[in-house]
Amino acid sequence: MKKFKTAVMSAAAIILSLTLTGCVGKEPNEIAYIVALGIDMSEGENYEITIQYANPTEISGGEEGGKAGSAIIENISVQAPNLYAAIGLANKIVSKTFYLSHARIIVVSQEVAEKGLRDITETFIRSDDLRPDIYLAVSLDGANEYLSAVKPAMEVNPAKYYQLVYDKNSFMGIPAGSAKDFFFGIETKNFDSFLPIAGVVGSGGEDKESQKSESSDAREEGGLSGAGADEKGGGSSESGGEESDLSEENTKQSDAPENERGFEYKMKDYIGGQAAIELKNKSESMGSAIFEGDKMVGTIGSIEGQMFKLLMGDYKYSYITVFNKHTPDEPVTLKMIQGKKPRYDIDIENKKINVEMFLEGDVSSLPADYNIESDIEEFQNDSGKYIGEDCTRFMSDFIKTHDSDTFRLKERCKQKFLTNKSYDEFKESVNFKEYDVNVTVDFKIRRTGLVMREGD
Amino acid sequence: MLQRKEMTALLINVISLKMLLTFPRIFIINSGNAAWIQALYNTAAVFLIFFVTAKLYRGNKNVIQLAETAGGKPLKIIVGMTVFAVLLINFSSVVRIFPESVKSVLLQNFKLEVIVITFVIATAIGAYIGLQSVAKVNYLFLPVAGAVLLAFLLLLIPYYRFSNIMPVFGQGYKAIFGKGFNTVSLFSDILFLNILLPHCENAGEARKSGVKALVIGAGISVIILLGYCLVYPYPASKEFIIPVYQLARIIHLSSFFSRFEALFQFVWSILVLLYSSVYVYTMCYVWQITFNLKFYRPLIFPVVLISSVIAMVPNSMLDLISTEEIRSLIVYPIAFLLPLIFGAVSRRYYGERMRKDESDEKV
Numbered sequence: 001m002k003k004f005k006t007a008v009m010s011a012a013a014i015i016l017s018l019t020l021t022g023c024v025g026k027e028p029n030e031i032a033y034i035v036a037l038g039i040d041m042s043e044g045e046n047y048e049i050t051i052q053y054a055n056p057t058e059i060s061g062g063e064e065g066g067k068a069g070s071a072i073i074e075n076i077s078v079q080a081p082n083l084y085a086a087i088g089l090a091n092k093i094v095s096k097t098f099y100l101s102h103a104r105i106i107v108v109s110q111e112v113a114e115k116g117l118r119d120i121t122e123t124f125i126r127s128d129d130l131r132p133d134i135y136l137a138v139s140l141d142g143a144n145e146y147l148s149a150v151k152p153a154m155e156v157n158p159a160k161y162y163q164l165v166y167d168k169n170s171f172m173g174i175p176a177g178s179a180k181d182f183f184f185g186i187e188t189k190n191f192d193s194f195l196p197i198a199g200v201v202g203s204g205g206e207d208k209e210s211q212k213s214e215s216s217d218a219r220e221e222g223g224l225s226g227a228g229a230d231e232k233g234g235g236s237s238e239s240g241g242e243e244s245d246l247s248e249e250n251t252k253q254s255d256a257p258e259n260e261r262g263f264e265y266k267m268k269d270y271i272g273g274q275a276a277i278e279l280k281n282k283s284e285s286m287g288s289a290i291f292e293g294d295k296m297v298g299t300i301g302s303i304e305g306q307m308f309k310l311l312m313g314d315y316k317y318s319y320i321t322v323f324n325k326h327t328p329d330e331p332v333t334l335k336m337i338q339g340k341k342p343r344y345d346i347d348i349e350n351k352k353i354n355v356e357m358f359l360e361g362d363v364s365s366l367p368a369d370y371n372i373e374s375d376i377e378e379f380q381n382d383s384g385k386y387i388g389e390d391c392t393r394f395m396s397d398f399i400k401t402h403d404s405d406t407f408r409l410k411e412r413c414k415q416k417f418l419t420n421k422s423y424d425e426f427k428e429s430v431n432f433k434e435y436d437v438n439v440t441v442d443f444k445i446r447r448t449g450l451v452m453r454e455g456d
Numbered sequence: 457m458l459q460r461k462e463m464t465a466l467l468i469n470v471i472s473l474k475m476l477l478t479f480p481r482i483f484i485i486n487s488g489n490a491a492w493i494q495a496l497y498n499t500a501a502v503f504l505i506f507f508v509t510a511k512l513y514r515g516n517k518n519v520i521q522l523a524e525t526a527g528g529k530p531l532k533i534i535v536g537m538t539v540f541a542v543l544l545i546n547f548s549s550v551v552r553i554f555p556e557s558v559k560s561v562l563l564q565n566f567k568l569e570v571i572v573i574t575f576v577i578a579t580a581i582g583a584y585i586g587l588q589s590v591a592k593v594n595y596l597f598l599p600v601a602g603a604v605l606l607a608f609l610l611l612l613i614p615y616y617r618f619s620n621i622m623p624v625f626g627q628g629y630k631a632i633f634g635k636g637f638n639t640v641s642l643f644s645d646i647l648f649l650n651i652l653l654p655h656c657e658n659a660g661e662a663r664k665s666g667v668k669a670l671v672i673g674a675g676i677s678v679i680i681l682l683g684y685c686l687v688y689p690y691p692a693s694k695e696f697i698i699p700v701y702q703l704a705r706i707i708h709l710s711s712f713f714s715r716f717e718a719l720f721q722f723v724w725s726i727l728v729l730l731y732s733s734v735y736v737y738t739m740c741y742v743w744q745i746t747f748n749l750k751f752y753r754p755l756i757f758p759v760v761l762i763s764s765v766i767a768m769v770p771n772s773m774l775d776l777i778s779t780e781e782i783r784s785l786i787v788y789p790i791a792f793l794l795p796l797i798f799g800a801v802s803r804r805y806y807g808e809r810m811r812k813d814e815s816d817e818k819v
Contacts, residue, residue, distance in 0.1 A: 125695075128560060128561050128564070131705070131708075131714075132702075132705055132706050133706065133708050180706060183692065184688075184689050184692050187689075187691065187692040187695070188689045188690070188691060188692055190689060408619075411619050412619070414619050414622035414623055415619070415622045415623070415624075417622075417623040418623050418624060418625050419623050419625045419626065419627070419628045419629075420488055420489070420623055420626055420627055420628070420690065421627075421628060422623070423623050
């Protein structure tokens, strides 16, 4: 009996070790890894879905190392009613099987975003393949056009490219754009979202150009751009971009208005596609698309995007330019750091929103022959005042212009209620357009670089 | 005979495992973002029940053995079959939920039947090896699972949003403290302590194991629910079938650490296998003592077969999950009342025996 038991156990061990250690399903070389998906409207009820997948023969392999640029990715476009139907269809076209677990971004066209993203969020939230932290972005030029323009010049791994570009959101004026947060917003109705704008540098013909101009006009009309600086006698001004060689210069760069306010003084308020003039990779991400629920209702530029991040406490650090009354033609550049989250005090009874921000900055660059050390306290107070005023104006105008609660004001009132029922009643009845907004900034200049000049 | 620490580890596993499957959803549906308060309330309730039962209980005979003492063989069979039915209801749902979850998140292209069969074979092997071996492996593995849970909770810190657990009373006091009592069924597997009493050194050791397991099991449940509520805002939180898996999926530390669910699935699978082995063993043991059988091992195959057949009755995962609350409603009154009733019986029996012993001494 003992010998029989030993024989059975040995046979079981051999059989299990031979059968359970193999790969189940597809071998890696039979899989096509999707890194990005693009969704555009097409004729009829279907979407035009662009599947961008890694070209495994060209990325980071072999003794010669990987390639970069367009060689590492391939695009395929199909018409289908949703993402999985598109993948099913594309699987019939290419030899390998598409696999979604490495997908880093879903780009939707402006048209799709305006129609609503509810169907798309429903797909990724049910999917085990797609990650909850996949990025969502809106392309004003069309998703297919954006994905076709992506030619990572410095990356051999295309998924890494998207990760690096969109993970940098805390350093630049684009929102985080996580699909999970977008889903939470539309599902709970506690807040609305911003999504990054993915643009194509110098793309499109007349239609696209006029669309961009309309978009810029709309931002200005909404009072959300850097335009209309009263005290500094500014007003929106379009920089007269050079129109030399269209094949080399970004023709859209002229669309971006130059900011004349104190915060980000003399900087252009870009949205995706307006900034870079790099030739190889014509894709970029700047500015934000505003959503009310699952529908896109407008855009803001990179400067408002930075203010939004500051007001949300999502800003880590970046370089900003600040107006200085002693050198009005040239801004002072600071490395600004947000040490802690802003404090919100929402007074429901008196309809007031008070925001207190805590910022610090290091002087990085200033006009030659100007001694900032002698006026450091004045400059510090003025800078804080400019940032506070600009943020107050931005937040106030935004709330009055849109029904979108991207500042999560409703969510910030949650702790004032004891049960979801009373909170839901408040959510239904509250109108933040009637509220007064006041943003104060506690701003400290900590360092002046490696130099400290004697005061005059 | 099981050592106290082994029994404690075993009870922690059987109590907490439900929280790794679909059970947290019942809390969330009932109390919303205040699910963790409901779990605290259930903990208080179960401690009250446990202390009353422990106060009444005498000796280290389980409810089935006490039923024989109190009402002879017919009562013993009735109680034995009732306990078996309770365990079967609990176990058959795990036999279906776990393979369904594995199919959803790991082996999408596998047939469910293959996963169920593989799972029950592994479970049957565990039960065949015996309670002591399973308890020892469980005792060794539990600290590993604890470390993974701790790492898991720490890695989730960047995703915690305090506003997600506000308003603090979620769906209201009535929901938490009224209907919320039903989720005390989370602790219904404390019945194991009673059934396996003859495997404990003595009643005092068993009591200590019970208290420790309840404290740790309740702590794990509250922490899991609190973590989930802090990350997932209500009502989005009530939509996910396996909340803990959903938490594992969102962990993403920069570009160097993501897909924590792979580690979670490893721990999850081993814990479920240990849990199921204990369940199959206990069901066989209940049958064995109810019908005075010499061996339990020949019962493993029929028990596993019955459990698998019942598990496959619901048409879909949807049917299974929608009946989960009803199942727990059937199970917990029996799981808590039987030890309470037979605790009173044991008191009378042991009291009489003590008085008889005293009078014999006098004579």
